[in-house]
Amino acid sequence: MTSLLEVSGATVRKGERALLEDVSLRVAPGDFVAVVGPNGAGKTTLMRVALGLQRPDAGRVTVNGRDVGALSPRERAAFLAWLPQRVQVSEPITALEHVAAARYRFKESHRRSEESALVALARVQAEALASRPITELSGGEQQRVAVAALLAQEAPLVLLDEPANFLDPAQQLELYALVGQMWRSGLGVLCITHDINVLAHAMRAGSEGRIRVLGLSKGRVAFESHYDAPDLGEHLGRVFSVRMRGVEVENRRVFVGMSLERGE
Numbered sequence: 001m002t003s004l005l006e007v008s009g010a011t012v013r014k015g016e017r018a019l020l021e022d023v024s025l026r027v028a029p030g031d032f033v034a035v036v037g038p039n040g041a042g043k044t045t046l047m048r049v050a051l052g053l054q055r056p057d058a059g060r061v062t063v064n065g066r067d068v069g070a071l072s073p074r075e076r077a078a079f080l081a082w083l084p085q086r087v088q089v090s091e092p093i094t095a096l097e098h099v100a101a102a103r104y105r106f107k108e109s110h111r112r113s114e115e116s117a118l119v120a121l122a123r124v125q126a127e128a129l130a131s132r133p134i135t136e137l138s139g140g141e142q143q144r145v146a147v148a149a150l151l152a153q154e155a156p157l158v159l160l161d162e163p164a165n166f167l168d169p170a171q172q173l174e175l176y177a178l179v180g181q182m183w184r185s186g187l188g189v190l191c192i193t194h195d196i197n198v199l200a201h202a203m204r205a206g207s208e209g210r211i212r213v214l215g216l217s218k219g220r221v222a223f224e225s226h227y228d229a230p231d232l233g234e235h236l237g238r239v240f241s242v243r244m245r246g247v248e249v250e251n252r253r254v255f256v257g258m259s260l261e262r263g264e
């Protein structure tokens with residue numbers, strides 16, 4: 001399948017420093033690409049570059065074959081939907097209005113947008129939140145509404161920037177289970193996280209090998225692998241400067257970090 005999103009040799013500099021150096025990746029519908037790396041590795045910079053919010057100093061980003069910078073917001077919204085760490089809404093609009101607004105690229109009546117928004121809210125079991133002001137929802141409820149907005153946008157690729165960062169374990173699990181459903185329904189997922197274990201909630205036994213993992217360190221690609229690769233723990237350990245071991249828990253592979261000293 002063609003890669004709808006292609007980042008080729010992206011480099012971002014701030015003064016003498018390279019925040020991103022020659023990073024490439026491709027995401028097609030049905031792909032799941034996880035970008036992992038420690039704080040400051042350049043993950044969010046890569047996300048901003050992929051979304052066209054930051055122009056790389058070198059390299060290129062294309063969406064459906066066109067330079068991302070040449071796309072209007074409406075055109076870009078037809079291909080890429082973005083789930084940030086936290087919903088940024090200062091106006092007390094309702095959850096329904098928020099989700100309906102994600103359909104702005106469609107030329108349709110307000111009523112039609114709201115009908116589609118209700119369907120999207122129902123898909124994430126959040127119909128009961130429809131008339132609640134979004135500013136009054138808990139972090140987990142807001143992220144569920146944000147996932148409904150992603151669905152309502154009907155874009156073939158979703159970009160997630162550590163969307164579970166502020167959520168408790170139960171809410172994290174729920175959010176990534178939803179992401180897994182979206183992936184299985186055929187969407188392409190580019191997911192940035194410093195905690196690889198959240199991905200275990202998105203996959204089903206047997207699908208680990210389909211999750212590509214790109215490790216970033218100091219702005220560079222440190223490794224490219226798959227979730228089921230035997231040496232993934234070693235790769236992760238190297239970029240996070242710990243020892244990492246993959247262990248099976250209830251048929252899922254998770255990674256446990258241990259200090260370097262105790263192993264030596």
Ligand SMILES: Nc1ncnc2c1ncn2[C@@H]1O[C@H](COP(=O)(O)OP(=O)(O)OP(=O)(O)O)[C@@H](O)[C@H]1O
Pocket residue numbers: 014019037038039040041042043044045046194
């Ligand atoms: N506008 C900026 N000016 C200068 N340095 C910046 C700017 N934005 C980011 N940086 C630096 O670039 C590096 C990469 O930042 P980035 O936010 O992409 O990392 P990250 O991997 O997403 O980190 P985290 O996991 O902490 O969110 C960091 O060292 C950061 O301090």
